[in-house]
Amino acid sequence: xxxxxxxxxxxxxxxxxxxxxxxxxxxxxxxxxxxxxxxxxxxxxxxxxxxxxxxxxxxxxxxxxxxxxxxxxxxxxxxxxxxxxxxxxxxxxxxxxxxxxxxxxxxxxxxxxxxxxxxxxxxxxxxxxxxxxxxxxxxxxxxxxxxxxxxxxxxxxxxxxxxxxxxxxxxxxxxxxxxxxxxxxxxxxxxxxxxxxxxxxxxxxxxxxxxxxxxxxxxxxxxxxxxxxxxxxxxxxxxxxxxxxxxxxxxxxxxxxxxxxxxxxxxxxxxxxxxxxxxxxxxxxxxxxxxxxxxxxxxxxxxxxxxxxxxxxxxxxxxxxxxxxxxxxxxxxxxxxxxxxxxxxxxxxxxxxxxxxxxxxxxxxxxxxxxxxxxxxxxxxxxxxxxx
Amino acid sequence: xxxxxxxxxxxxxxxxxxxxxxxxxxxxxxxxxxxxxxxxxxxxxxxxxxxxxxxxxxxxxxxxxxxxxxxxxxxxxxxxxxxxxxxxxxxxxxxxxxxxxxxxxxxxxxxxxxxxxxxxxxxxxxxxxxxxxxxxxxxxxxxxxxxxxxxxxxxxxxxxxxxxxxxxxxxxxxxxxxxxxxxxxxxxxxxxxxxxxxxxxxxxxxxxxxxxxxxxxxxxxxxxxxxxxxxxxxxxxxxxxxxxxxxxxxxxxxxxxxxxxxxxxxxxxxxxxxxxxxxxxxxxxxxxxxxxxxxxxxxxxxxxxxxxxxxxxxxxxxxxxxxxxxxxxxxxxxxxxxxxxxxxxxxxxxxxxxxxxxxxxxxxxxxxxxxxxxxxxxxxxxxxxxxx
Numbered sequence: 001x002x003x004x005x006x007x008x009x010x011x012x013x014x015x016x017x018x019x020x021x022x023x024x025x026x027x028x029x030x031x032x033x034x035x036x037x038x039x040x041x042x043x044x045x046x047x048x049x050x051x052x053x054x055x056x057x058x059x060x061x062x063x064x065x066x067x068x069x070x071x072x073x074x075x076x077x078x079x080x081x082x083x084x085x086x087x088x089x090x091x092x093x094x095x096x097x098x099x100x101x102x103x104x105x106x107x108x109x110x111x112x113x114x115x116x117x118x119x120x121x122x123x124x125x126x127x128x129x130x131x132x133x134x135x136x137x138x139x140x141x142x143x144x145x146x147x148x149x150x151x152x153x154x155x156x157x158x159x160x161x162x163x164x165x166x167x168x169x170x171x172x173x174x175x176x177x178x179x180x181x182x183x184x185x186x187x188x189x190x191x192x193x194x195x196x197x198x199x200x201x202x203x204x205x206x207x208x209x210x211x212x213x214x215x216x217x218x219x220x221x222x223x224x225x226x227x228x229x230x231x232x233x234x235x236x237x238x239x240x241x242x243x244x245x246x247x248x249x250x251x252x253x254x255x256x257x258x259x260x261x262x263x264x265x266x267x268x269x270x271x272x273x274x275x276x277x278x279x280x281x282x283x284x285x286x287x288x289x290x291x292x293x294x295x296x297x298x299x300x301x302x303x304x305x306x307x308x309x310x311x312x313x314x315x316x317x318x319x320x321x322x323x324x325x326x327x328x329x330x331x332x333x334x335x336x337x338x339x340x341x342x343x344x345x346x347x348x349x350x351x352x353x354x355x356x357x358x359x360x361x362x363x364x365x366x367x368x369x370x371x372x373x374x375x376x377x378x379x380x381x382x383x384x385x386x387x388x
Numbered sequence: 389x390x391x392x393x394x395x396x397x398x399x400x401x402x403x404x405x406x407x408x409x410x411x412x413x414x415x416x417x418x419x420x421x422x423x424x425x426x427x428x429x430x431x432x433x434x435x436x437x438x439x440x441x442x443x444x445x446x447x448x449x450x451x452x453x454x455x456x457x458x459x460x461x462x463x464x465x466x467x468x469x470x471x472x473x474x475x476x477x478x479x480x481x482x483x484x485x486x487x488x489x490x491x492x493x494x495x496x497x498x499x500x501x502x503x504x505x506x507x508x509x510x511x512x513x514x515x516x517x518x519x520x521x522x523x524x525x526x527x528x529x530x531x532x533x534x535x536x537x538x539x540x541x542x543x544x545x546x547x548x549x550x551x552x553x554x555x556x557x558x559x560x561x562x563x564x565x566x567x568x569x570x571x572x573x574x575x576x577x578x579x580x581x582x583x584x585x586x587x588x589x590x591x592x593x594x595x596x597x598x599x600x601x602x603x604x605x606x607x608x609x610x611x612x613x614x615x616x617x618x619x620x621x622x623x624x625x626x627x628x629x630x631x632x633x634x635x636x637x638x639x640x641x642x643x644x645x646x647x648x649x650x651x652x653x654x655x656x657x658x659x660x661x662x663x664x665x666x667x668x669x670x671x672x673x674x675x676x677x678x679x680x681x682x683x684x685x686x687x688x689x690x691x692x693x694x695x696x697x698x699x700x701x702x703x704x705x706x707x708x709x710x711x712x713x714x715x716x717x718x719x720x721x722x723x724x725x726x727x728x729x730x731x732x733x734x735x736x737x738x739x740x741x742x743x744x745x746x747x748x749x750x751x752x753x754x755x756x757x758x759x760x761x762x763x764x765x766x767x768x769x770x771x772x773x774x775x776x
Contacts, residue, residue, distance in 0.1 A: 053555050067529035067557060068518040081523035081559075088555075092548070130456040135469035136718050137747070141455035160480070161750035167441050167476075169455060171469075173747035174718075203654065203718055225747035227717045230660035266591065269657070272618035272664055279667035329615045330524050330562075330591055359525070359561035359613035362549035 002055040005047055007065065011073050013047040013058070015040040024050075028096045028314055043099050044074050045087040052088065079328055083300055086326035086355040089363040093388050095312050096304040097324065103302050106349040107319045110370060113382060117374035118220030118238035123153055125186035127170075129177060133198045136174040138188060146170030154222045154242050155180060173225060174199045174206070175213040183218075208260035209233075211289040215376050216256070223256070230276030231255040235285070256285045256380075261336040267356055268329045274366065278385050285371065286381045288339045296347065297340025300326040303353060305388065322353040322367070329358045339379060342368055353386065390443040393435055395453065399461050401435040401446070403428040412438075416484045416702055431487050432462050433475040440476065467716055471688055474714035474743040477751040481776050483700050484692040485712065491690050494737040495707045498758060501770060505762035506608030506626035511541055513574035515558075517565060521586045524562040526576060534558030542610045542630045543568060561613060562587045562594070563601040571606075596648035597621075599677040603764050604644070611644070618664030619643040623673070644673045644768075649724040655744055656717045662754065666773050673759065674769045676727045684735065685728025688714040691741060693776070710741040710755070717746045727767060730756055741774065 003020035005013050014033055015021050021040050024030050029050070030040030042050075050056035051067050058070055074080045090097040127145040131138040140146045140156070149170060150158035156172040159165060172180065178195055180186035190198070199206040209232055216223050220238030228234075235254040255277045259265070277284040304313035305321035313321060323345045327333065345352035345368070352368040365388055371380040391408035393401050402421055403409050409428050412418050417438070418428030430438075438444035439455050446458055462468045478485040515533040519526040528534045528544070537558060538546035544560040547553060560568065566583055568574035578586070587594040597620055604611050608626035616622075623642040643665045647653065665672040692701035693709035701709060711733040715721065733740035733756070740756040753776055759768040 052557055068527060071520075071527065071529075072518060075518070075520055076522075078522055081520050081525050081527070092554070130460060130463070132459075132463055132469050134464075134466055135716060137469050137716075137749075139456060139459065139469070141459075157748040157750075161748050166480070169440055171749050202720075225717065227656055227659070227744075227746035227748075228750075228752075230656075230663050232656075268615055268618075268620075271615070272660055275618050275664050276660055276667065279664065328523060328525075329613065332590075356615075358615035360545040360549050360615075361525075361559050362545075362616075364616075 002057060003050060005042065005050065005056055005058045007047075007058055007060040007070055007073070009061075013042040013044065013070075015042065028098070028316075043087075044070075044077075044080075045084045048084055049088050049091060053092070079326065079331065081361075082328035082331070082357040083326045085357045085361040086324065086363055087301060089355070090301070090303060090324070090388065095306065095388060096314055097301040098304075098315055098320075100299045100301055100323070102315065103299075103320065103323060103348045103350075106347070108349040109319065109321060110346060110349050110351045112370045112372045115371055115373045116220070116238055120183070120218045120220055121153075123149070123155075123180075123184045125149060125180055125184045127186075129172060129180070129186055129188040131177055131188050131190045131195065133190070136199055136202060138172045138174075138177045140170040140172070141168075142170075143168040151241065151243055154224075154236075154240065155184075158242075175210050175223070178210055179214055179217055182214075205258065205260050205263060208263075208289050209258050212256060212258050212287045212378065215289070215373070215378055219373060219375065224252070226255045226257075229255045229280050229282055230273055231257045231284070233258075234282070252282070254283045254285055256287050258287045258289065259335040259338065261288060261290045261334070261339060264332045264334045267327050267331050267333055270333065271329075271356060271364065271366075274383055274385065284383045286368070286383050288335055288379045288381075290378070292343075292379065293336070293340070295340050296344040297337060297342070298325065299323045299341055299344055299352075300355075320348075320350060323348060323350050324353045324355050327354060327356045329356060342370075342379070342381065346370065354383075390445060391438060393430065393438065393444055393446045395435075395446055395448040395458060395461070397449075401430040401432065401458075403430065416486070416704075431475075432458075432465075432468075433472045436472055437476050437479060441480070467714065467719065469749075470716035470719070470745040471714045473745045473749040474712065474751055475689060477743070478689070478691060478712070478776065483694065483776060484702055485689040486692075486703055486708075488687050488689055488711070490703065491687075491708065491711060491736045491738075494735065496737040497707065497709060498734060498737050498739045500758045500760045503759055503761045504608075504626055508571070508606045508608055509541075511537070511543075511568075511572045513537060513568050513572045515574075517560060517568070517574055517576040519565055519576050519578045519583065521578070524587055524590060526560045526562075526565045528558040528560070529556075530558075531556040539629065539631055542612075542624075542628065543572075546630075563598050563611070566598055567602055567605055570602075593646065593648050593651060596651075596677050597646050600644060600646050600675040600766065603677070603761070603766055607761060607763065612640075614643045614645075617643045617668050617670055618661055619645045619672070621646075622670070640670070642671045642673055644675050646675045646677065647723040647726065649676060649678045649722070649727060652720045652722045655715050655719050655721055658721065659717075659744060659752065659754075662771055662773065672771045674756075674771050676723055676767045676769075678766075680731075680767065681724070681728070683728050684732040685725060685730070686713065687711045687729055687732055687740075688743075708736075708738060711736060711738050712741045712743050715742060715744045717744060730758075730767070730769065734758065742771075 033039040033041040127142040129138040159167040222236035233256040301324040303322040421427040421429040515530040517526040547555040610624035621644040689712040691710040
């Protein structure tokens with residue numbers, strides 16, 4: 001039976017009809033209104049959901065009103081429709097979402113993925129590099145020395161990609177060049193400061209990318225161009241070497257995308273980067289370099305999920321599983337903003353779910369999992385595409 | 389046998405040794421120097437190539453000099469290394485590249501792909517739409533009318549994506565909303581002018597995207613969100629309808645990425661968009677809306693390719709096949725700049741090849757094929773990943 005809801009003059013949506021109250025309470029919609037168990041107050045998203053797919057009737061001053069007449073009350077709310085369609089999709093899957101204000105404590109359900117660590121072995125580059133500012137690349141033309149550096153440490157590309165005996169130059173990209181000037185005693189036709197200046201002219205996120213590059217390199221990882229996978233870097237775990245690259249276990253399985261705190265990006269562009277990584281079966285690592293702020297960000301819903309065996313979690317018996325940030329395809333998000341939302345989810349001991357509403361109101365979910373990279377001061381997350 | 393080259397004081401690279409001259413001429417390196425058949429002048433890329441992979445010796449004032457000593461002469465040239473590595477890769481495949489100045493006439497080797505056309509059938513929307521400015525989306529809550537519009541014309545999304553009997557709202561994105569206000573007599577809580585203003589606040593390329601949306605819609609195509617494929621739009625050919633969507637022949641096979649003339653984009657980000665489309669086996673269409681300028685852009689090399697049967701084309705007997713624009717991963721390109729390079733290739737009757745040098749000097753090639761969309765005033769191109 002369809003339920004009946006009442007839109008009050010102050011915009012709140014109340015259920016007073018007893019049969020409706022009982023039905024909705026059993027379905028985990030609404031909460032007690034003014035302390036009375038016999039009345040419920042609904043979130044706007046709940047009310048619209050009941051109208052949209054459960055044929056609920058809404059009255060205002062005794063007259064029935066349409067979906068848009070209710071929705072219009074909230075037309076100035078930030079991303080109101082994105083929130084609604086994300087809520088709707090979660091509920092359509094038979095699982096429960098509740099208002100974010102119901103998150104109260106640290107639920108301890110946000111596990112950390114531990115990454116390995118190996119002290120960076122010192123290296124002493126004897127050859128001189130020639131840096132080309134317009135190409136952001138340098139060349140070592142000492143064949144012997146270039147080959148030694150390449151094979152021992154996998155800095156640069158000696159010879160030809162995937163045909164290393166062809167050609168005799170060692171090519172270093174800008175991140176490698178700067179790292180070897182700083183940590184490998186390398187001499188070049190440019191100082192580290194000048195190099196940073198030149199590179200930042202070409203891409204203003206250069207320093208943020210370098211910070212991430214250096215951080216992983218100093219922890220023993222090999223970090224190479226992620227161009228073929230649509231990201232900034234691809235990663236090899238400590239112990240990788242180009243001479244071993246053809247072995248299956250040496251393949252790169254992780255890519256890194258750097259999102260500077262002061263950068264803004266369209267959700268559709270951000271999602272595109274994750275999609276490429278997913279398409280080539282790589283784990284997508286999001287890096288947010290720079291200093292952590294302890295500001296708590298925005299979140300939208302508390303999510304319950306499924307237990308083992310298929311039963312659903314519910315707010316009366318279970319702890320929440322995730323927190324949702326609802327976004328839309330054409331919205332911009334900032335690095336700092338995203339970091340703050342992740343931080344807030346972490347304070348509740350839950351993983352963040354990014355729910356993205358596209359222009360056809362189809363929802364894509366990404367789960368943000370925390371990474372622990374030993375001795376690093378930056379934040380890294382695995383972003384995983386999720387079918388709830 | 390390794391050849392010997394001479395670097396002159398003015399930076400030109402000359403071959404005087406007769407055996408070297410004959411060997412290089414047979415290999416399609418260099419051209420006659422000062423009208424003499426017994427001497428050759430080389431492009432810097434040719435000289436470096438011979439040093440890098442063919443063990444050539446270069447002398448200056450009688451003394452042998454290193455690769456970097458030669459390269460240093462050209463260190464201030466724009467994208468010198470990207471050009472070199474793109475040249476190198478093409479030659480490494482056994483095929484010929486020559487200086488761009490050798491393109492002289494219209495070679496008539498740039499075929500046009502003709503797209504179909506169907507006059508847009510007028511539509512008269514009776515229901516009123518409620519537009520949510522922060523969501524860039526509008527809703528028609530008249531179930532009957534919404535369903536009719538959706539099923540007849542595939543504007544918006546009625547009910548739920550891929551489960552259309554669930555839910556009773558018609559959701560229109562901003563492009564659809566504006567189009568129906570302009571061409572479908574639709575009334576809404578916002579004027580077309582105000583809508584453009586609101587949307588442009590959120591994404592400054594809104595109008596460029598709308599121009600492309602409108603252009604294809606008016607030619608009978610169905611244009612929907614390309615979010616799932618990492619692009620701006622996905623395309624269905626004239627005759628498509630949502631009620632037929634499950635049939636194999638109705639699947640979207642084309643996606644559109646809009647590159648406004650005044651926008652700039654990192655090559656790595658641009659390439660990422662093509663990669664997603666390629667990964668999901670869609671044809672990637674590049675749209676450059678706005679007025680054509682007849683300025684000729686930059687190009688780098690004339691390319692010869694292979695004949696049927698596997699023999700290679702060569703500059704002594706054959707016409708060139710493509711023109712190359714060499715780019716690097718971390719370079720920015722502008723919409724106008726790209727349009728001008730395509731325009732210049734077209735004036736020679738050749739397809740443009742974009743060669744992208746990544747940070748490991750591995751090269752990715754994209755072929756730009758011209759599209760003819762009847763009655764359109766904009767430029768569209770299919771971008772195809774190419775293994776030369």
